[in-house]
Amino acid sequence: MVTLTFPTWMEPYRALATGKMSGExxxxxxxxxxxxxxxxxAFLLLWQLAAQRIDTSLGQFPGPSQVWEQAGSLLDEHQxxxxxxxxxxxxxxxxxxxxxxxxxxxxPVYRSYTGAPTFFDQIGTSLITxxxxxLLASMIAIPLGIFIGLSSTAHAAMNPLIQLFKPVSPLAWxxxxxxxxxxxxxxxxxxxxxSFLTSMFTVSLCCLxxxxxxxxxxxxSVSQDLTNVSRVLRLNAxxxxxxxxxxxxxxxxxTGLRLSLGIAWMVLIAAEMxxxxxxxxxxxxxxxxxxxxxxxxxxxxxxxxxxxIGFLLDRLMLMLQRALVWDKSSVQR
Amino acid sequence: MKALLELxxxxxxxxxPKGQFEALKDVNLKIESGExxxxxxxxxxxxxxxxxxxxxxxxxxxxxxxxDKQEVTEPGPERAVVFxxxxxxxWLSAFENVELAVKQVFKKTKSKAEIRDWVEHNLExxxxxxxxxKKPDEISGGMKQRVGIARALAMQPQVLLMDEPFGALDALTxxxxxxxxxxxxxxxxxxxxxxxxxxxxxxxxxxxxxMMTNGPSATIGEILDVKLPRPRDRLxxxxxxxxxxxxxxxxxxxxxxxxxxxxxxKRNSANTERxxxxx
Numbered sequence: 001m002v003t004l005t006f007p008t009w010m011e012p013y014r015a016l017a018t019g020k021m022s023g024e025x026x027x028x029x030x031x032x033x034x035x036x037x038x039x040x041x042a043f044l045l046l047w048q049l050a051a052q053r054i055d056t057s058l059g060q061f062p063g064p065s066q067v068w069e070q071a072g073s074l075l076d077e078h079q080x081x082x083x084x085x086x087x088x089x090x091x092x093x094x095x096x097x098x099x100x101x102x103x104x105x106x107x108p109v110y111r112s113y114t115g116a117p118t119f120f121d122q123i124g125t126s127l128i129t130x131x132x133x134x135l136l137a138s139m140i141a142i143p144l145g146i147f148i149g150l151s152s153t154a155h156a157a158m159n160p161l162i163q164l165f166k167p168v169s170p171l172a173w174x175x176x177x178x179x180x181x182x183x184x185x186x187x188x189x190x191x192x193x194x195s196f197l198t199s200m201f202t203v204s205l206c207c208l209x210x211x212x213x214x215x216x217x218x219x220x221s222v223s224q225d226l227t228n229v230s231r232v233l234r235l236n237a238x239x240x241x242x243x244x245x246x247x248x249x250x251x252x253x254x255t256g257l258r259l260s261l262g263i264a265w266m267v268l269i270a271a272e273m274x275x276x277x278x279x280x281x282x283x284x285x286x287x288x289x290x291x292x293x294x295x296x297x298x299x300x301x302x303x304x305x306x307x308x309i310g311f312l313l314d315r316l317m318l319m320l321q322r323a324l325v326w327d328k329s330s331v332q333r
Numbered sequence: 334m335k336a337l338l339e340l341x342x343x344x345x346x347x348x349x350p351k352g353q354f355e356a357l358k359d360v361n362l363k364i365e366s367g368e369x370x371x372x373x374x375x376x377x378x379x380x381x382x383x384x385x386x387x388x389x390x391x392x393x394x395x396x397x398x399x400x401d402k403q404e405v406t407e408p409g410p411e412r413a414v415v416f417x418x419x420x421x422x423x424w425l426s427a428f429e430n431v432e433l434a435v436k437q438v439f440k441k442t443k444s445k446a447e448i449r450d451w452v453e454h455n456l457e458x459x460x461x462x463x464x465x466x467k468k469p470d471e472i473s474g475g476m477k478q479r480v481g482i483a484r485a486l487a488m489q490p491q492v493l494l495m496d497e498p499f500g501a502l503d504a505l506t507x508x509x510x511x512x513x514x515x516x517x518x519x520x521x522x523x524x525x526x527x528x529x530x531x532x533x534x535x536x537x538x539x540x541x542x543x544m545m546t547n548g549p550s551a552t553i554g555e556i557l558d559v560k561l562p563r564p565r566d567r568l569x570x571x572x573x574x575x576x577x578x579x580x581x582x583x584x585x586x587x588x589x590x591x592x593x594x595x596x597x598x599k600r601n602s603a604n605t606e607r608x609x610x611x612x
Contacts, residue, residue: 225420228390231408233437233488243433247424326424326468 062297067304070297078118085113117278119298123305126268126279129196130313133203134264138257140204141211145256146241148212149219149249166209170202170267174274177201195277202271207264214256218249247326254321261317265310280306336363337401337524338387338492344395345382356382358550360396362543364492367522371535373583374545374554375591380528381496383545387526388414388494401491410438413485415495419477421469427480428465431455434484455487456480458517475506479513486517495527499534507531508567511538519564532587536579537567544586554591557582 012029015021021029044064054061062070096108117125148155181197222245230244272281284302287295322328345357357379364370372380385391387398389408398405400412408414413434421430431452439448456465459479469477478498485493498514499507511534518525518538529535535542539559546554559579561570570576 223420225416225418226422228408228414228416229420229422231390232388232410232412232414233434234407234409235437239437244422247422250424 056296058291058296059293062300066297067300070294071301073294074119074298074301078120081115081118084115088113119283119302122279122283123309125196125277126272126281127309129199129272129277129279130203130261130264130268132196133200133268134207134261136200137204137208137260137264138211141208141256141260142215142253145212145215145253146219146245146249149216150241150245155216155220162209162212165205166213168206170206170270171274173202173205174198174271177205178275193277195272195275198275199268199271199277199279199281202275203264203267206267207260210259210263211253211256214252214259215249218252218256219245221252222248251325251327254317254325258314258317258321261313262310265306265313269306337366337368338362338364338526339399340383340387340396341399342396343383343386343393343398345379345386345391346394355550356548357386357393357552358395359552362553362556364524364526366524369518369525369538369540370527371539371542372526372528372545373530373532373535373542373587374551375547375587376530378545378548379551380545384414384494384496384526384528387492388412390414410434410488411491413488413490413493415478415481415485415493415498417497417500419469419474419481421477421480421484423469426466426468427456427461427472427476427483428452430469430480431484431487435487438488451487455483458486458520459483459513473506475502475510478502478510482510482514482517486521486523491524493523493525495525497528497530500530507534512567514538515563515565532580532583535583536561536576537565537570542579542583544583544591547591555582555586 009028009032012021012025012032015025016029048063048065051061051063092111096110099106100108144158148158178198181194181201185194185197226244226248230240235243268279269281269284271277272279273285274281276282276285280302284299287298287302340360340362343357343360344355347354347356360383362370372383374380382391386393387400387405389405389412392406405412421427422433425433432448435443435448435452435455439451443451453462453465456462459482461476461479461483464472464476469480472480482495482498499510502510514525515538517523527538536559542557542559543553544555544557545551557579559575561573561575561579
């Protein structure tokens with residue numbers, strides 16, 4: 001006999017399916033499904049009504065249906081581009097095979113497909129850029145935060161600088177980062193594009209602060225009792241940090257990491273727009289410059305996708321936090 | 334016989350914004366090996382300060398502490414501490430908490446298997462073998478304190494220091510833990526210094542009760558020998574004349590000789606009922 005256990009949030013649906021709904025379950029159904037759906041529907045309606053009244057130089061502001069249409073066409077373009085790419089590779093293979101048959105000593109030259117990146121390629125680039133920037137920031141912020149948390153001297157020395165740089169907008173950093181990257185990253189055979197590095201460093205500069213601050217606070221607030229345990233056990237500095245300080249600070253650190261990732265994603269779009277890194281930011285900018293009657297609809301698709309990805313990234317961090325942090329009560333929604 | 338632990342002229346002054354505050358003055362105490370000594374006194378009298386100085390967590394400003402011919406200058410596992418609020422690492426299981434201590438103290442002398450056996454042995458000693466893989470969050474306050482005791486015992490300390498170990502527990506749990514502690518003390522013959530607020534607990538467990546005067550400049554007021562045969566049984570002792578007399582003496586010291594004068598909470602109107610807990 002197999003017993004199926006349902007997660008609690010599924011209870012109302014199961015009850016609905018079996019025709020046994022209690023008052024409480026109706027409440028839960030309303031809260032989980034009906035109110036959110038109504039909220040979205042009301043938003044779409046208002047959007048449609050407002051859009052009809054806004055005329056821009058690029059035509060009418062797109063309503064939900066036009067945006068949906070553009071989402072479809074972006075998907076079609078992506079598939080068409082992939083088909084072209086496959087065809088290109090097939091042609092190349094055939095050409096190389098036939099030429100090798102005639103001239104066996106010939107060294108074949110493989111060329112990669114050079115079509116413009118589609119919307120979906122740009123999402124991929126954006127994700128890679130944001131993750132690189134976020135990882136770089138974490139690699140700097142976590143050790144530095146531990147150091148600042150452990151040493152009140154370091155805290156006193158660095159706190160003014162942190163407070164000074166924390167509120168700086170990515171747009172202010174970007175020109176400086178661009179110039180520095182161009183000056184320092186000089187190579188004939190670039191592994192990654194300069195625009196990628198510029199975007200990544202800008203993201204790092206802007207998103208390292210929450211992790212830094214939260215790690216430092218987490219480390220400072222290790223309970224005195226646990227520090228005493230460590231002293232009685234005569235743990236050396238390394239074990240003290242590894243066994244007592246780090247696990248204690250982990251919940252706070254994760255809160256910081258989650259905030260950082262949120263900021264990283266917001267900053268990225270602006271950075272890509274100006275650095276011309278082939279990601280979502282550049283997509284928005286290109287569409288804006290392009291100025292066709294479809295542009296606004298396509299930008300709106302990007303807006304929704306940006307929101308959706310930001311939401312998913314946050315959920316991902318939340319899941320990671322739930323899995324790794326011992327103090328489950330520290331995990332907020 | 335030479336004392337295992339000796340406190341001579343221990344004094345403690347703290348610098349405060351209002352000038353120097355003398356918490357302790359001229360504390361002299363000798364403790365023999367295997368003795369169970371309680372420190373009792375009103376809150377704020379510096380009992381914890383004495384214990385922390387013996388533990389090495391605080392440095393006395395006057396005098397010093399000698400343990401087994403060595404002056405105490407820093408904390409160490411030979412003076413293991415059982416803290417009032419258990420102080421277990423919340424991310425480790427009971428087993429891992431004890432293991433951390435055992436690995437630190439015996440990593441050079443015990444093999445992996447011996448370490449595991451020793452951890453398990455100590456958890457069995459405090460009757461925690463059944464829940465040793467649970468996290469502190471998943472066990473009761475009394476059980477956490479048992480694990481705290483196991484962790485301290487597992488270091489094989491020369492002196493076991495207990496800072497109000499049962500203060501936060503309910504009466505029934507406290508009685509269970511007192512019985513366990515007596516059992517362990519009988520079995521291992523550990524030297525124990527325990528801080529307590531509880532007169533019955535002090536008389537039941539101790540060989541000697543050290544009564545402290547009120548601060549500032551607190552010091553030892555009286556020392557009472559509890560000449561009750563061991564093993565002691567709490568029910569039989571309830572109307573034992575020696576037990577009753579000892580209890581009486583401690584109470585007299587605390588409530589007649591060292592009566593703590595605390596200002597009564599002010600009540601400005603009849604409908605504000607403020608109940609202030611007297612610590």
